[in-house]
Amino acid sequence: MPRLVSILEAxxxxxxxxxxxxxxxxxxxxxxxxxxxxxxxxxERLNEPSWxxxxxxxxxxxxxxxxxxxxxxxxxxxxxxxxxPEARYRLHDTIxxxxxxxxxxxxxxxxxxPQGALTLLEMGEPFKQRNRQLLRGYLLVADESLxxxxxxxxxxxxxxxxxxxxxxxxxxxxxDHLQHLARSRTQxxxxxxxxxxxxxxxxxxxEAAELITQAACEVYGVARAGIWKLGSHHLDSxxxxxxxLDRHEQLPSINARNFPQYLQxxxxxxxxxxxxAQRDPRTCExxxxxxxxxxxxxMLDASIRIEGEVVGVLCLEHIGGPRTWQAxxxxxxxxxxxxxxxxxxxxxxxxxxxxxHLFQRAVExxxxxxxxxxxxxxxxxxxxxxxxxxxYSSDEVCGHRLSELPALANLSDLLFDARSSLAEHSSWQGxxxxxxxxxxxxxxxxxxxxxxxxxxxxxxxxxIYEDVTExxxxxxxxxxxxxxxxxxxxxxxxxxxxxxEQRFARSPQQSLGLLLVDIDNFKRINDSLGHQTGDKLLxxxxxxxxxxxxxxGTLARFASNExxxxxxxxxxxxxxxxxQQVLQTLDxxxxxxxxxxxxxxxxGLALAPxxxxxxxxxxxxxxxxxxxxxxxxxxQVQLFTEALNAEANYxxxxxxxxxxxxxxxxxxVFYQPKLCLKSGQLLGMEALLRWHHPEKGMIRPDQFIxxxxxxxxxxPIGKWVVRQACRMxxxxxxxxxxxxxxxxxxxxxxxxxxxxxGSIAAILHEEQLDPRLLxxxxxxxxxxxxxxxxxxxxxxxxxxxxxxxxxxxxxxYSSLSYLKKFPIDVIKIDRSFIKDIPDNxxxxxxxxxxxAMAHNLKLKVVAEGIETGAQLAFLRRQxxxxxxxxxxxxxxxxxxxxxxxxxxxxRPQTDQRT
Numbered sequence: 001m002p003r004l005v006s007i008l009e010a011x012x013x014x015x016x017x018x019x020x021x022x023x024x025x026x027x028x029x030x031x032x033x034x035x036x037x038x039x040x041x042x043x044e045r046l047n048e049p050s051w052x053x054x055x056x057x058x059x060x061x062x063x064x065x066x067x068x069x070x071x072x073x074x075x076x077x078x079x080x081x082x083x084x085p086e087a088r089y090r091l092h093d094t095i096x097x098x099x100x101x102x103x104x105x106x107x108x109x110x111x112x113x114p115q116g117a118l119t120l121l122e123m124g125e126p127f128k129q130r131n132r133q134l135l136r137g138y139l140l141v142a143d144e145s146l147x148x149x150x151x152x153x154x155x156x157x158x159x160x161x162x163x164x165x166x167x168x169x170x171x172x173x174x175x176d177h178l179q180h181l182a183r184s185r186t187q188x189x190x191x192x193x194x195x196x197x198x199x200x201x202x203x204x205x206x207e208a209a210e211l212i213t214q215a216a217c218e219v220y221g222v223a224r225a226g227i228w229k230l231g232s233h234h235l236d237s238x239x240x241x242x243x244x245l246d247r248h249e250q251l252p253s254i255n256a257r258n259f260p261q262y263l264q265x266x267x268x269x270x271x272x273x274x275x276x277a278q279r280d281p282r283t284c285e286x287x288x289x290x291x292x293x294x295x296x297x298x299m300l301d302a303s304i305r306i307e308g309e310v311v312g313v314l315c316l317e318h319i320g321g322p323r324t325w326q327a328x329x330x331x332x333x334x335x336x337x338x339x340x341x342x343x344x345x346x347x348x349x350x351x352x353x354x355x356x357h358l359f360q361r362a363v364e365x366x367x368x369x370x371x372x373x374x375x376x377x378x379x380x381x382x383x384x385x386x387x388x389x390x391x392y393s394s395d396e397v398c399g400h401r402l403s404e405l406p407a408l409a410n411l412s413d414l415l416f417d418a419r420s421s422l423a424e425h426s427s428w429q430g431x432x433x434x435x436x437x438x439x440x441x442x443x444x445x446x447x448x449x450x451x452x453x454x455x456x457x458x459x460x461x462x463x464i465y466e467d468v469t470e471x472x473x474x475x476x477x478x479x480x481x482x483x484x485x486x487x488x489x490x491x492x493x494x495x496x497x498x499x500x501e502q503r504f505a506r507s508p509q510q511s512l513g514l515l516l517v518d519i520d521n522f523k524r525i526n527d528s529l530g531h532q533t534g535d536k537l538l539x540x541x542x543x544x545x546x547x548x549x550x551x552x553g554t555l556a557r558f559a560s561n562e563x564x565x566x567x568x569x570x571x572x573x574x575x576x577x578x579x580q581q582v583l584q585t586l587d588x589x590x591x592x593x594x595x596x597x598x599x600x601x602x603x604g605l606a607l608a609p610x611x612x613x614x615x616x617x618x619x620x621x622x623x624x625x626x627x628x629x630x631x632x633x634x635x636q637v638q639l640f641t642e643a644l645n646a647e648a649n650y651x652x653x654x655x656x657x658x659x660x661x662x663x664x665x666x667x668x669v670f671y672q673p674k675l676c677l678k679s680g681q682l683l684g685m686e687a688l689l690r691w692h693h694p695e696k697g698m699i700r701p702d703q704f705i706x707x708x709x710x711x712x713x714x715x716p717i718g719k720w721v722v723r724q725a726c727r728m729x730x731x732x733x734x735x736x737x738x739x740x741x742x743x744x745x746x747x748x749x750x751x752x753x754x755x756x757x758g759s760i761a762a763i764l765h766e767e768q769l770d771p772r773l774l775x776x777x778x779x780x781x782x783x784x785x786x787x788x789x790x791x792x793x794x795x796x797x798x799x800x801x802x803x804x805x806x807x808x809x810x811x812x813y814s815s816l817s818y819l820k821k822f823p824i825d826v827i828k829i830d831r832s833f834i835k836d837i838p839d840n841x842x843x844x845x846x847x848x849x850x851x852a853m854a855h856n857l858k859l860k861v862v863a864e865g866i867e868t869g870a871q872l873a874f875l876r877r878q879x880x881x882x883x884x885x886x887x888x889x890x891x892x893x894x895x896x897x898x899x900x901x902x903x904x905x906x907r908p909q910t911d912q913r914t
Contacts, residue, residue, distance in 0.1 A: 039063070040138040047126060047133040049092040051080035054134070058273055058327060063141050065114035069269050069282060082111045095135075099126055108142065130308070199343070208343040209239035210248050212336055216316055217243045220300070220329065224317040226251070227340060230266075230310055233257050238312070259285040267310050270334050272301040273325040298323035302333035304341045314340065369444075371463040377402045377412055380460070389444070389467045391437035410434050411446070411463070426450050431468065443472040485557040487535055488542035496556035496564050500615045503566070504608075513567035513575040513607045514622040515553070517545075517582060520600045520634040522561035529597070536592045537599070548585045552578060562626075572607060572639065579603050579637045600635040602626060611640045654707040657693060662717060666692050669724045670891035673904070674743070674862065674884045677876050682904040684741035684775070686884060687725040688891050689717070709749040718750045719759050726767040726774065728894060737901050743775040745807060748782040751789075757796040764800070771801030775826065779807055783822060791822070798823040805862070809850060819857055827854045831865025831885070838870050851878045 035042055041057040056068040056079075064071075071079045080088055091107050098105035104125040111118050124137020201207045209227040216225040226240035237251040256263055265272050265282035274280035277299040278287040290296070296317045304312035314337045363370050369386035373379055379397045387393050390408075397405055402412035410432045422428040429447040436442055446465035453459045483495035491499070503512060519525075519541070526534040538561070545563065546555050558564040565582065569575040586601040604626025612618035621640040629638035638644075661667050671685040691699040708714040725742040733739050750756055764771055776797060782790065783806070798804060805826035806819075819827075829850055833843045847863075854861045863875050866885030875883060892900045 213241035302337035491556040515565040517563040519561040602629040606640040672891040686743040775803040777807040
């Protein structure tokens, strides 16, 4: 090979022009033909036995019969497959031995190609790129006649043949060379222009794309040149220059998943030089959707790479016929792509630099302290806010360990204590207490995180914290105010409940007692002696109780004249003994405002876990015990028992007496008139149940209906009310007061009676009452929980000819779906919306909306609880249909109803259905 190089050097003057002496030596050298025109194929490959090619001169297709892209494929080692396997490994070892002795190598081997077996000379040198060992050089197809010579003669013969071939090739390609010179100068000028370009627009990427695409069209003489960015699945147009229109365009994105072969070729090689793009296997996928519609015959696409990754592509598109791309054109397309890649890199660097500068300014100007510590606890950086908080300057802390700085000594324990949460997690945040440089204490809220290097190893800690001393002190003051009784300086109700919850949380099965203390007749003391004296009395009593209890329990003021004591008692006897001591303490007079005041107290005691295994249950039962003590005459201690459940006792009382009331005629139906708000005429009545208890007197429905529902007594009671209402309607019609509709409330429990519809139908038949004169009022809870059986019952009731009304509309889960699902005829607006009209604007708006909605749905509206003329006037303006309330009449006992209705004018029969 040295002799070949020397011979080439000796013949180099043959390529100079006659006027070469008038030009510089560099210019003369650049006029030598490129190696490909001398039959030499430039290559780059891995320095491995796989012989994997990274680049091969495109002219190889003429000599070897295989395209460069196929030979440079990254899979299956296509080039090595053409070699003899044993020779490939032997040649690799020979190359390594030659490179140990010199800077280049020369080997000869046979390549089995579609054109037959060819003898190749490979000359090259090693180089390194991205930590990979590579080889580069030239391949030369040798004449088989060299086999008859000795190796030295073969080498000389090869050199002579090459020189003759070079001279012949030089003569054939002289014109091509001149064209190449012109292209080279244009390309060099463009490269210099691009290198010197200063992008000043707000979008340098767009500016560079437009400049490069337009220049590429001019240099290559192609119709279109474009730059596309490659995303995960799309090719997004950056800029497309059309030479025929002399303008830039931006095309829609292209789904790259439709062109896998094109993408593979783009990733596997530097450029795609498709002379016939519509047939080239690398680009034929684009033919139907892209190439043919635009009449594109040839394409030269160069991949745009950043750190080896393909991020885009420069596309040169030739129309009008096939075009053969020259090697220098292919190489220059790569240089243009590299120019755009450099613009992207510079833009990324500028963005990163700007972001870094912004972050630095933000850190420097942040009100929070920033602290950067290495893995050994040595401070590397602090910002000005750190100095403002700790009074330590940057010079005083940087380079020192945290353990050496009093202001950060606690941080050192947090970072390097194996028991801290930071040892197990990547971050930690919380409050810490430390001291400033002047030893003043302060509170800080710190968030600290671990920082890892690219290798996954811990390198630093970064901490951000704020001075929360003022907030901490304010929080403590607020907590004292929130959990301390200002009068007695004892804990208040929230404080006591919190302590009780904490005790249960620590020891759920721990034995403890809750004692509630209420001062008997304390209101009388306030009323007679004044509230100031009462407050002083409470303060003195709190001190006495606290002194008498000592360490036996926790004392708090639970309410106005009520105290709570949490006892650490182990059993019932010790709890009662302490309660008796407290009772005796209360019996001792207190000297307040120059007078002795005697008081007594009532105490309720509940023990855990016997009387409750959670705070809520224990407090509830202690309260029941206290109420029992007061109900039993006060001035006593009452221990909670299950017998104290007043609600259970009351339910038992109601149930026992209600069964008797039904059989002994203690129940009575009252009737409240319902008037037409437009004409003032009487339209009907609502039947209301009352209970005349021989001992308790009149008992309201809300005091016994719920018990009747729970016990099932509501079913026979409901049937009795229906019959009484039907009889009353018949009596009214019989005396000539007209046919008045009677409304009856149905309980959801009554729908559990399978005979509900049958019994109502039977009563209507027995009493011979027109079904249209009976209205059934349904609760929202019934409609909300309605089953299929309930819907069927409502349908059957409606088929009887009855009127169905939704009672107390708006107080529960009012839903328009009820009006759609069920055969409702009437909506009754609850009295809670009427009572504050016209003063409450919200109630007026709701009432107006309900009336309007009902009328749009062809429903009648009844307003309950009308008590003032203003309410009546408002409802009339809103065109409410019917009203009832104390403004017209109170509920009237059945025995007095007929006499009371005589004052209402009789109406013709035709008006009864209004």
